[in-house]
Every structure is written in structure tokens, then in C-alpha cells.
Amino acid sequence: MSAPRSPATLTAVYDPRVRRRLDLTWLLALALALLAAVGYAAASIERHDRFGSNAFDLGIYDQTIWGYSRFDLLADNTVLQTPNLLGNHFQPILIALAPLYWVWEDVRMLLVAQAVLLAAASLPLVYWARRELGSPAALPSMPMEYA
Numbered sequence: 001m002s003a004p005r006s007p008a009t010l011t012a013v014y015d016p017r018v019r020r021r022l023d024l025t026w027l028l029a030l031a032l033a034l035l036a037a038v039g040y041a042a043a044s045i046e047r048h049d050r051f052g053s054n055a056f057d058l059g060i061y062d063q064t065i066w067g068y069s070r071f072d073l074l075a076d077n078t079v080l081q082t083p084n085l086l087g088n089h090f091q092p093i094l095i096a097l098a099p100l101y102w103v104w105e106d107v108r109m110l111l112v113a114q115a116v117l118l119a120a121a122s123l124p125l126v127y128w129a130r131r132e133l134g135s136p137a138a139l140p141s142m143p144m145e146y147a
Contacts, residue, residue, distance in 0.1 A: 029126040033119045040115030045108050053111070062107040065094050069101035 047053055067073070073095075100109050 025130075026126070029123065033122050036122070037116045037119035040118055041112045044111040044115060048108065048111060058107060058110070061094065061110060065097050065110065066101055066105070068095050068098035069105075 044053070048058075097110070097113055100113060103109070
């Protein structure tokens with residue numbers, strides 16, 4: 001739990017010049033997170049295209065999410081050890097990813113989604129740093145430090 005803010009800190013937060021600087025800081029942090037997402041996605045797709053991705057795990061998740069996209073929650077995998085991923089591990093995020101297969105039915109969609117979610121996870125760090133550090137100078141580097 002953070003300490004109560006002093007009146008000087010509250011005044012600085014509501015100063016339009018400080019707000020503008022914070023908004024620019026957020027834009028820079030978003031741009032860096034987007035750059036990281038594009039970089040992660042490009043690297044993972046390139047690795048997959050060169051047969052470097054882990055086909056076993058990726059195949060399990062691809063088949064499971066493909067089944068979810070067809071509204072088949074109990075679709076069998078071709079992998080014998082995991083006949084049904086929903087019965088093995090409950091992972092609701094996989095059901096949330098199913099509509100992405102309506103747009104692009106390819107395993108690369110999972111790689112892109114993974115890259116976007118990983119890069120987006122840096123944004124709560126920016127929010128935390130803004131609240132705890134108080135100085136917007138360190139904020140833009142947070143997505144890159146997370147990466």
C-alpha cells in the first residue's frame with residue numbers, strides 16, 4: 001500500500017504541463033510496447049517458419065483452440081497423452097483466443113497473440129512506476145526493461 005500523497009504531489013499531478021508530459025510518456029510507452037509486440041511476433045513467426053518452434057506444445061494448443069473456435073469444447077487432440085485439454089487444465093484464456101481463429105485460422109495467430117499479450121504485460125509496470133516513482137522520466141523505458 002502506498003503512502004498518502006502530499007498536497008504538492010497532488011498539485012503537480014493536476015498541473016497541465018505535468019499532465020501533458022505524462023500523456024507523452026504514456027504514448028512513448030505504448031509505442032515501445034507495440035514495437036516489442038511486432039518484434040516478438042516477427043521473431044516467433046520466423047522461428048516457426050524455420051521449424052524451430054516447439055511443435056508438440058504448439059500443436060496441442062492449436063488443435064484445442066481450433067476446436068473451441070468450432071464450439072467444440074471437448075475436441076480430442078491427436079496427442080495420446082492429452083485427449084482433452086479442458087479436462088486436463090482449465091485455461092479460460094484459450095476460449096477467449098478462439099475468435100481469433102475466425103479471422104486467421106493458422107497457428108501463427110497464436111504466436112502473434114502471445115507476442116501481443118507479452119508486450120501488453122509491460123503496461124501495468126508503467127502504471128505502477130508512474131504511481132510509485134512519481135517521476136515520468138523513467139516510464140518510457142519500462143516496456144524495454146520488461147522485454
